[in-house]
Amino acid sequence: MFDVLSLVLVYTFVFGSLYLGMALGFTIISGVLRIFHLAYGALFLITAYGTWFFWKDAGMQFELAILLAFVLVAIFAIIVYRFVMKPFIELEDYLLAALISVFIIVEEVINYLYPEVVGVYLPTAIVKETVKVGAANVPGQLLITAFVSIAMVVIYLIFFVKTKQGLIMRAISQDIFASKLVGVNFDRMYATAMIVASIPPGVIILLISPVWALNPFIGWSLFTYAILVTVLGGLGNLKGSIMAAYIIGFIHAVVGFAIDPRMMLLTSLVVVILVLSFRPKGLARAETIW
């Protein structure tokens, strides 16, 4: 009994932190731009496969390849903002259709270049052993990823609370009109938010790829977690997303170890729908990023 309890606790932490890391960028985009970024899943893919491209195909040093992959994903974020979001920002249907198309195009291009049989593998493992925590044997790499997730959230919170840009983004997330009124170039802040938000998914996928093998369609499953967490949290509020991530982590830990791992996603989806039918705005009440 205690074993199950400690297993659930440890995995609540691990899953919750991972999901939070996956959702961090999505929450920021939902909160600051007020856009449901349906191409978010592409960010995972571009960083992972970009690293592979620069490393294997272009023959660069591995660290440099990672760096360039982040540059690439930032450029992608800017292009999506400038040529998809900006022109369609008032036309929600078009915007969503365009974003999902972008995601699918990225996915198909990657699937064409690196189909699953290519066996893309990134040597990003920091710890190869499993670590015993209580009764749980957790892959050390997942623990590392969990801690990095939390570290990223802390860094972003400091950014939102302690820096000028962060404060401006928070204000934009509450009231875009007031921003225009006080002379804030919201266009540039939106673009900045897009770049800021494109870093966490890349970090997460690089860290978990040794554990969860890469394939060209992995963007979807990671994106699903990001959506679940962000929607349950209140679509663009970090406090809400933090709560939501650990609630879903808890559900997955319980269902995964006590019931049936194949029921994890379904159960959390049902819970999210139930919560939303009672609280349509999600867990957080505030309409602001923090």
Added chain:
Amino acid sequence: MLKVSRLTKRFGGIIAVNDVSFEVKKGEIVGLIGPNGAGKSTLINLISGFYMPDKGSIEFNGKEITKSKMYERAKMGIARTFQNPRLVSNMTALMNVIYAVLGSERGKKISLVEAYGEAMYYLDLFGLLKKRDIVVSDLPIYELRLLELARALALQPKLLLIDEAMAGLNPAEAESVSRLINRIREEFDLTIIWVEHVLKILMKSVERIIVMHYGKLLADGFPEEVVKKPEVVEAYVGEERV
């Protein structure tokens, strides 16, 4: 400083601002009056960039700004208040002003701590220091009007557009707002266009009055002379009948 030429703005069949031209010199304080629906707010909205005109042009400090965006005009030094205050309602009074400090041209150069200090200074100027941590949605209309002025001032504007600073205030509050506006005008060397629905308090505070009626410019001149003009009297009498 400000030159408005043949400005026109339509809303469907209504011509809210109809072929309006005037100039405002640096340091002037101009009252803009007219009955309800005369087009005063629309004119302010056009000058601040909230609406784009259908026709005509706007020049600010010798620069054509007709097509500039609202935030660009704010950065150039055109600040405004609203008939219905438009602050960030779930942020505190202080944050609203800090936000304006950061948005202004010098916002890039100063630190968050300096911005904080400046914001406190502007709040103090309007006697709002004690209210700094109160969320805007909990403030009464009088304080909202003061806070909007504080926020506008925090942009360090050259031209301040005030849209009905007195509406919804009791006479004592209106008097004190009027005194504050005159004080900041002198202290900060401002040029002001001040819209008011009622004449009385404006008369004492401004050097020049522009009257609008049905979107058109009806009169423009010294307050005492303008209010005696028959067409102005008629416009206001017309309103009283409504």
